[in-house]
Amino acid sequence: MTKPVKPAIIVHGGAWKIPKYLWKKSIMGCEDAVKEGYKILISGESAIKAVTEAVRIMENNQVFDAGVGALLNLIGEVELDAIVIDGENVTSGAVAVVRNIKNPILLALKVMELTPHRLLAGKGAEMFAAEVDIPKCKTTDLIVGRELKRYEQLKKNKKFKIPDAFRDKHGGTVGAVAIDINGKVAAATSTGGVPKKLPGRVGDTPIIGSGAFADNRAGAASATGWGESIMKAALSKTACDYLAKNHLAQRSATLAVKEMENRWNGLGGVIVVDKKGNPGIAHNTPQMAYARISRAGTLKSGIATR
Ligand code: ASP
Secondary structure (H helix, E strand, O other): OOOOOOOEEEEEEEEEOOOHHHHHHHHHHHHHHHHHHHHHHHOOOOHHHHHHHHHHHHHOOOOEOOOOOOOOOOOOOOOEEEEEEEOOOOEEEEEEEEOOEOOHHHHHHHHHHHOOOOEEEHHHHHHHHHHOOOOEOOHHHHOOHHHHHHHHHHHHOOOOOOOHHHHOOOOEOEEEEEEOOOOOEEEEEEEOOOOOOOOOOOOOOOOEOOOEEEEOOOEEEEEEEOHHHHHHHOHHHHHHHHHHOOOOHHHHHHHHHHHHHHHHOOOEEEEEEEOOOOEEEEEOOOEEEEEEEOOOOOEEEEEEEO
């Protein structure tokens, strides 16, 4: 038996220009999630369980662009993407373009646990949800007034381009990374995507190495931001590659975001935990909401600003 290590967890609530009136709610939403995740870790349960639960809690929080409160696509519908990834053998499950599911992260976990696949999309994912007793909801159960208003405004805004969303007001994708007492890492990410996305558009979130990555030999990462640029940069894998080369956790996050910015003009942020439980967070958007509980058990949260 290996000696138990002290667990740690970080969550994020998206990287964009978070308006002041949402700061407190975003921080509180991140704190609620991180505390629950930490409880799970302290009780000796797995990192995969902790990140899934942390993300589920954030999906249920209307403040974030995931689950309830997700933004609407070009035709006013909600299509959700999510991924969980276990650092043990880099095993993952993901769903894309799912409708009428309140907690796509739970469905992603079922894909990982019960199928030979990594990613189920659209109708097939919804059929699978029914098979594994993940409840359906109405589209209206997922839509909040704030997003309906944004949708109506953006419909008229012909000049809007998707990257603008991350420099200005958008909405926060959610994610979590953790290390458990057995030294195993995991990551999870969930999103409603980007404003004005075409129906059927899949972003970085459910793609292994883009929206999340985890490998016990290096650490775990969860990304958020302009998905089309994150995919080019494989942001989460890039951050984990730096960890694997023994860069410090904070430096790995910073280098990965810099690389995405320099090479692809990308926009976004990433949280990481290394295989010793050290945290890192970096973003090149105006703000990024986060909360973390360190190996010493200390809670830190805030709106990281640059
Ligand atoms: N990365 C997400 C996407 O492009 C959006 C976000 O993180 O805010 O779908």
